[in-house]
Amino acid sequence: MAFRVAFQGEPGAYSEEAVQRLFGDAAPQAHPTFEAVFEAVETGATQRAVVPIENAVFGSVRVNYDHLRTHAVRIVGEFQLRIHHCLMAPEGASLDGLEVVRSHQQALGQCRGWLRTHLPHVTPEATPDTAGAARAVADAGTSAVAAVASRRAADRYGLSVLADGLQDDAENFTRFLALAAEEAEASIVGTGRPKTSLTFVLQENVPGALFKSLAVFALRELDLAKIESRPLVGHPGRYRFFLDVYGSAWDEPVARALDHLRELTQEVQVLGSYPEGTTAD
């Protein structure tokens, strides 16, 4: 039986590309929502899952941080994919004949400059996802309507690529995480420097509490790769933090830092230790 990896979106989505980069010839399984993706891997319906966690332009996918906290899964790898948008339409279409361009709103936003310059008279239409826009354009089959999506989506739906590299910001990457069920025997993916993702809640009204919680890492010369605070809504003055620290939670310095952190903060949860991901076009 194939090794199944859940992702959110339709076939041709950037997440499907990330599945392939992380798991080679595994069978990607499309799910309509992130919730369904987490459930699939948690229940064993799929062996692994791949979800976006952070985009260089749009920031953290906060909803997936919540899913990480509340589902029995752990992070086993990561991958950074450069987002590379193509303009695609049914065969025979040309730039001149286009009237409408459909894509996810964020993708349209990332191509705003290009669209303004090259297709000033075309109406942008927002859709729920990029690959879905490509599929709809293929289904409609008119040369007046194009989609902005990945080259993979163009291939999948038999569309011609009219233009390539539409994104205004060439440095637009999305970071994806590979997930396994918490209890599953699952090997890590990749060979990079080990990294641990964790979350905790600061105790209320303790001056300098954040500084003290970071000291547990600094005093052990452990470097942080990411830090993000979120107000706990309904609890003014309380914050949840998400941290990535270099090192594995199974090794001495990080393990001791985590013990120390538990003395100072609440709800410490390790989301996984995994190799730092590579970046690729």
Next chain:
Amino acid sequence: MAFRVAFQGEPGAYSEEAVQRLFGDAAPQAHPTFEAVFEAVETGATQRAVVPIENAVFGSVRVNYDHLRTHAVRIVGEFQLRIHHCLMAPEGASLDGLEVVRSHQQALGQCRGWLRTHLPHVTPEATPDTAGAARAVADAGTSAVAAVASRRAADRYGLSVLADGLQDDAENFTRFLALAAEEAEASIVGTGRPKTSLTFVLQENVPGALFKSLAVFALRELDLAKIESRPLVGHPGRYRFFLDVYGSAWDEPVARALDHLRELTQEVQVLGSYPEGTTAD
């Protein structure tokens, strides 16, 4: 001449509501993009602007952090608005007759549970924004198509509210910032505890650099209200930080902490000192 405040979106948008909460009877000016909103206030076309900066569920609006850094504007106030979604349709429509519900994808996501329970057979359709969905539903005038948007949008487009409080997470707030041109004489908005927003870049490969940069605040017993790191794409190992610290940049302890921070980090920019905002339904 009216006091003009720029916001992104269409009339009836949640941002327009935030304009009213922050500036009373000012004249809200709708702009299609955040870029246009920042340009309007920077050039003096409007006296102020209001933009969303962070949502409790979806995280920071990273693109607006970039605009804050690159436009000659400063923050003069903030406001937290509870996001309260209504289902609306032309007069005479009922839940039973609905076939399609249109709204911004995030709004549809926030109402997923309610829609599943109450309208399992209805097709959700993503639109670029909530108020635009309401306007389109009013224009179409069929009782088979409803929109999810604010009560304000229902009022504005003459739609009947079929249901109220659709959001699954009652604790969904959006934080809005009030902006003025950097050089404008502009009074701060509100009476809360003073807060300063700033950004800086850590020097490369300095172990414990983040810890030291936070020490400049902790050593002066200044509390942080928010911290967020972003990798500088194309510069592995370098990070930009966004911090909110209690206190005004014009007063001694914060001013000294900022001087100290400039010794340790690069590109320190104060985005504004302003009163902490109130939260409202």
